[in-house]
Every structure is written in C-alpha cells, then in structure tokens.
Amino acid sequence: MKNGKTDTGKKDGMSIVSDPANYKKHEMDFNEPQIDEALKPEKSDVSRRNFLKLGGVAAATATVAGAGAAGFKIGRSDDAYTGYGRTYQGGDMFFNREPFRVKTAAMMEPVGKVERPDRYDFIFDRIGEIIGMIQKGVWHPGMGLEKLPGGVGDYYRKHPDKYPIMMDSLQKYGKSREDWKNGKHLRYTLSAAYTEALCQGGMYNRHGATIPEDPDDVFKETGKPIPPEEWDYRHVKREKPMEFKSPQHAAKLIKRMAHLFGTSIVAIGKFDPRFMFTNKMRGMPNGGAEWGGKVPEHWKSIIVFGVPMYWDQTYSAIGYCTSYDAYFRSRVTAGLLERFINELGYPARAQFPGYHYEIMMEPQLLLTGLAEYSRSGMVMVPELGCNVRPAAVVTNIDFEYDQPISVKMSEFCMKCKICAEACPSGAISFEDEPNTVVRGFKRWKLDEEKCYNQWASGQTVDALGCRVCIGVCPYSRKNTWIHTISRELEPRDPTGLVADGLLAMQKNFFRIPKGQDFQSDWLGGKEDVYHNPPWYLRAEEVFEGIEKTWEYHGMS
Numbered sequence: 385m386k387n388g389k390t391d392t393g394k395k396d397g398m399s400i401v402s403d404p405a406n407y408k409k410h411e412m413d414f415n416e417p418q419i420d421e422a423l424k425p426e427k428s429d430v431s432r433r434n435f436l437k438l439g440g441v442a443a444a445t446a447t448v449a450g451a452g453a454a455g456f457k458i459g460r461s462d463d464a465y466t467g468y469g470r471t472y473q474g475g476d477m478f479f480n481r482e483p484f485r486v487k488t489a490a491m492m493e494p495v496g497k498v499e500r501p502d503r504y505d506f507i508f509d510r511i512g513e514i515i516g517m518i519q520k521g522v523w524h525p526g527m528g529l530e531k532l533p534g535g536v537g538d539y540y541r542k543h544p545d546k547y548p549i550m551m552d553s554l555q556k557y558g559k560s561r562e563d564w565k566n567g568k569h570l571r572y573t574l575s576a577a578y579t580e581a582l583c584q585g586g587m588y589n590r591h592g593a594t595i596p597e598d599p600d601d602v603f604k605e606t607g608k609p610i611p612p613e614e615w616d617y618r619h620v621k622r623e624k625p626m627e628f629k630s631p632q633h634a635a636k637l638i639k640r641m642a643h644l645f646g647t648s649i650v651a652i653g654k655f656d657p658r659f660m661f662t663n664k665m666r667g668m669p670n671g672g673a674e675w676g677g678k679v680p681e682h683w684k685s686i687i688v689f690g691v692p693m694y695w696d697q698t699y700s701a702i703g704y705c706t707s708y709d710a711y712f713r714s715r716v717t718a719g720l721l722e723r724f725i726n727e728l729g730y731p732a733r734a735q736f737p738g739y740h741y742e743i744m745m746e747p748q749l750l751l752t753g754l755a756e757y758s759r760s761g762m763v764m765v766p767e768l769g770c771n772v773r774p775a776a777v778v779t780n781i782d783f784e785y786d787q788p789i790s791v792k793m794s795e796f797c798m799k800c801k802i803c804a805e806a807c808p809s810g811a812i813s814f815e816d817e818p819n820t821v822v823r824g825f826k827r828w829k830l831d832e833e834k835c836y837n838q839w840a841s842g843q844t845v846d847a848l849g850c851r852v853c854i855g856v857c858p859y860s861r862k863n864t865w866i867h868t869i870s871r872e873l874e875p876r877d878p879t880g881l882v883a884d885g886l887l888a889m890q891k892n893f894f895r896i897p898k899g900q901d902f903q904s905d906w907l908g909g910k911e912d913v914y915h916n917p918p919w920y921l922r923a924e925e926v927f928e929g930i931e932k933t934w935e936y937h938g939m940s
C-alpha cells in the first residue's frame with residue numbers, strides 16, 4: 385500500500401477509481417495483463433488458515449481497534465476534507481476491484497420472474513404527478529383515492545396501505561413550508577442558502593449554465609415530441625463516428641474523460657433493459673406515459689458514475705445536509721460526457737439527478753461492479769459507502785465491460801442494522817436477510833412512503849431529504865487511513881472477525897441518536913444530529929440576531 389492506493393506494480397487501465405499517475409505511466413498500453421497475477425480471484429481467495437497465518441485477524445483487529453480514536457479524530461479534520469480525494473477526484477482512494485470480480489453480484493440472482501419497473505414504481509414519479517394534479521385543479525386529497533386518476537391512482541389502489549402515508553406526507557410538507565415562510569428555521573439559514581444555491585442557482589437554473597439539457601424541458605417549450613432517436617444524436621456533427629481501435633481503447637478513454645469531467649467512480653456495462661422503466665421517456669408527451677416497454681435500438685452500453693455528498697454536512701443530517709451538492713456535480717459530469725460522446729459522432733443520453741432517468745440506477749451500479757446492495761435500499765461502493773449520487777450516459781459505443789464484484793458489504797449488512805435503528809421513520813427493514821421478492825429479486829425492501837414521510841417533515845429548506853441512513857453507515861466514511869485499512873482487510877477475511885471487530889467499534893465509539901431524536905421539534909423530536917454541524921453552517925456563530933435556544937448533542 386502506498387498513499388492509500390493498492391500498488392499492484394501493474395497498470396490500472398480498467399480500474400474504477402483511477403490514479404492519474406498511472407494513466408500517465410501506462411498511457412495507451414493495452415497489451416499488458418490488466419491485473420496483477422497474484423491478485424486474480426483464484427489466487428486471492430485467502431483461506432482461513434492463511435489469513436490467520438498472515439496475522440490477518442489479530443493484526444487487523446488490533447490495528448483497527450487501536451486506531452479507532454485516532455482515525456475518528458483524523459476524520460473530523462478539515463484535512464480529510466471531502467473524503468473522495470484530496471488530490472484528484474478520488475485518485476488517492478483507489479480500491480482495486482479486480483481480485484473481487486464475480487459473475488453475479490449479491491442479490492442479483494433472480495428468484496422469480498423478472499419484471500421491469502414501471503414509472504410509478506418510482507416514488508418521485510408518484511409525487512410529481514400528484515402535486516401536478518393538485519396544482520392544475522384536476523384532483524385534490526378531499527376527492528379520495530377512488531377518484532385519483534391515471535397510473536398513479538392505479539398504483540395506490542393496488543397498494544392502498546401506502547395511500548394514507550402519502551396523504552399524511554402532503555400535510556406535513558405543507559406545515560414544513562409554512563414554518564420556513566414564517567422564519568422558524570433561522571438556525572438553518574446557512575444550510576438553506578447552501579442548498580438553494582446548488583439547487584435553484586445551479587441545477588434548475590436552465591436559463592443560465594445548467595447542464596445537462598433535459599428533453600422534457602424542450603418538449604414543454606416547443607410542444608413537439610423529441611424521441612430518443614432524435615434527442616440522443618442532437619449534437620452529432622460527423623457523418624460517421626470516429627472508429628475506436630478496440631473496445632478496450634473506448635473504455636479506457638471514456639473512463640478517463642469521466643474522471644476529468646469530475647466524477648469519483650466510473651464503470652461501464654452492457655445496457656440491461658430489465659432495469660429500464662416502462663411508460664417513461666423524457667421528451668415525449670406526459671413524460672412518455674404511452675411509451676410502453678420500447679427500448680431504443682442505440683441503447684447498447686451504459687457508463688455509470690457517481691460522486692459523494694460532502695461528508696461534514698452528511699454527518700450532520702438532517703437539517704445541515706443536502707443532496708444537491710453531489711447531484712449538481714454528478715449532473716455536470718453527465719452533461720459534459722454526453723456532449724463529448726456526441727462530438728465523437730455517437731449518440732448519448734444523460735441519466736441524472738434529481739429524477740431525470742429512464743432507468744433504475746442501483747442495478748446498473750451492481751452489474752458494473754461499482755457497488756453492492758445494502759440494507760438501506762441503496763447501494764454501497766467500497767470507496768464511499770452509500771454516500772454516492774449516481775448518474776449515467778447511455779450510448780451505442782462498443783466497450784469492454786466491467787463485471788460485478790463481491791466485497792462482502794451486503795454480508796456486513798446482515799449483522800449491522802445501524803441504519804434501521806437510526807431511521808426516523810422506520811422505513812428500513814430489520815430482517816436478518818433480504819427476503820422480500822421485488823420484481824424477481826430478493827431485497828431488503830425500503831418502505832418508500834415512510835421514508836418520504838420523514839423527508840416531508842424534516843428541517844430542510846425544500847422539505848426534502850433526510851439522509852440519516854447514509855450518515856450513520858459505517859461504510860460512509862471520509863478517506864482516512866483507517867477507512868483504507870478496513871476496506872482492504874474486511875473483504876479478504878474469510879473468518880468474519882474483522883467485520884465483527886469493526887461493527888463493535890462502530891457501535892461503541894460512535895454515538896448514534898435514536899430515530900425519533902432526529903425528527904423535527906413539532907413531531908416531538910430533538911432535531912438531533914449524528915455529528916455536530918461544521919462551523920460554516922452554524923448560522924448563530926456568524927450572524928447577528930439568532931438566539932441559540934438549542935444544544936448540539938452530536939459528536940464533534
């Protein structure tokens with residue numbers, strides 16, 4: 385190990401988080417083997433005996449436990465910073481996935497008939513449609529579920545238990561908006577300004593420099609449908625696309641460019657239509673409600689990438705945290721990469737946050753080996769835990785594809801349950817193993833309606849988002865040396881003792897509030913935090929006229 389990187393002595397040309405130094409060193413060198421022979425899966429499948437012989441468990445546990453307090457302190461220093469790399473978009477937190485490649489990712493073996501998700505399986509399509517109907521006067525909650533029209537009405541009639549929770553969320557959302565309007569939340573002035581700058585000033589300021597362009601916006605302006613066969617080629621100027629020397633050349637170049645355009649992690653896979661929403665296509669009438677199950681012919685490959693939210697804010701969930709910092713940065717990567725691919729003569733379509741997607745992102749991260757599934761319903765990547773906001777670009781370039789990984793993160797979730805204990809809304813499953821079959825796959829099923837109920841009543845300016853589960857997850861840690869040691873040792877330990885040691889450390893060294901304590905004061909909560917907010921988000925320390933009537937109970 386050197387500087388937090390796994391030094392294999394070979395190039396990392398097809399790696400996920402790439403070391404810029406290696407790019408230079410191995411530029412366009414495609415003939416060497418991609419990974420060190422010694423690290424190939426069959427050779428790295430360390431036996432229990434060998435692991436112990438290497439001093440693995442003893443050394444690991446002692447080192448990790450002994451270093452706990454120091455690592456904790458380092459993690460709070462400004463020098464640990466964003467956690468995704470102090471030097472170059474993650475270059476210093478490189479995790480070599482090659483020893484851990486597998487044919488099928490955990491929880492991705494179908495156990496029944498695989499069904500494609502419908503757009504109304506996505507909670508933001510449900511909310512968006514309901515709010516749109518209320519605003520247009522087409523429907524209001526007083527009319528009841530029976531009269532709720534369209535696909536969203538059908539969805540709630542099929543899942544009637546979710547409907548009252550959604551109606552309760554709408555009421556809570558209204559109350560939260562009133563509170564903000566009446567100046568109740570002066571305490572959160574700085575985090576609100578930070579959020580709005582990123583959201584309204586950055587992401588949705590489409591008359592400024594907002595990227596990527598969204599086909600729905602253009603459809604709304606012109607009234608003319610724009611099918612993907614038109615939209616995805618809109619900046620292609622070449623008569624013929626540039627021809628890559630090989631799929632490996634294509635993959636290496638596009639990953640390099642994705643890093644250059646700002647992402648922390650990137651991988652490339654074959655486009656899998658099983659995870660594409662039905663009845664959804666941006667740029668088409670009603671968001672593509674009549675699109676059915678068609679898959680555009682040129683959607684052959686998918687480039688998947690993501691960035692984390694800044695760590696200090698994330699640890700200070702709920703009131704001091706926002707997703708928009710990471711949303712904004714992953715959108716920028718998506719927009720730039722989309723245009724770059726068009727310039728080479730290929731179609732490209734960005735899939736990006738907030739909810740500008742035709743595909744479910746999580747399975748794409750699993751299929752390309754960026755991540756594993758987690759209890760909290762999100763995916764976890766070795767470098768960032770579940771603190772990752774993904775985006776993607778779909779194209780028809782012929783790439784060398786990445787394969788799934790197994791680094792035992794899903795296994796760790798079976799023992800851990802920290803997120804379920806801390807979740808303010810009870811949305812996360814406590815089941816030991818994932819046992820709910822969702823569209824053909826076993827999952828820990830997140831109760832999205834309950835989760836959104838918490839979002840709607842939280843202490844955030846847009847009354848959206850909670851992120852407690854991300855903040856408290858032991859995998860969501862800044863890029864300190866202790867994190868680096870842990871993520872290298874744990875997946876190589878066949879005994880499970882490293883995982884047990886890390887979990888015990890997490891539960892003993894870190895104060896984690898109970899779910900109820902995170903809630904807003906008007907719901908009987910303490911507006912508690914996991915870690916205290918950083919100084920630059922404590923409005924009372926910077927501005928006149930804010931009387932501090934609360935205590936911070938989190939860790940410093």
Ligand code: SF4
Nearest residue numbers: 758797800801803857
């Ligand atoms: S907090 Fe624990 S159980 Fe939850 S996602 Fe993280 S590791 Fe898994």
Ligand code: SF4
Nearest residue numbers: 807835838850851853
């Ligand atoms: S975002 Fe909050 S409410 Fe939703 S699952 Fe995570 S902890 Fe629970």
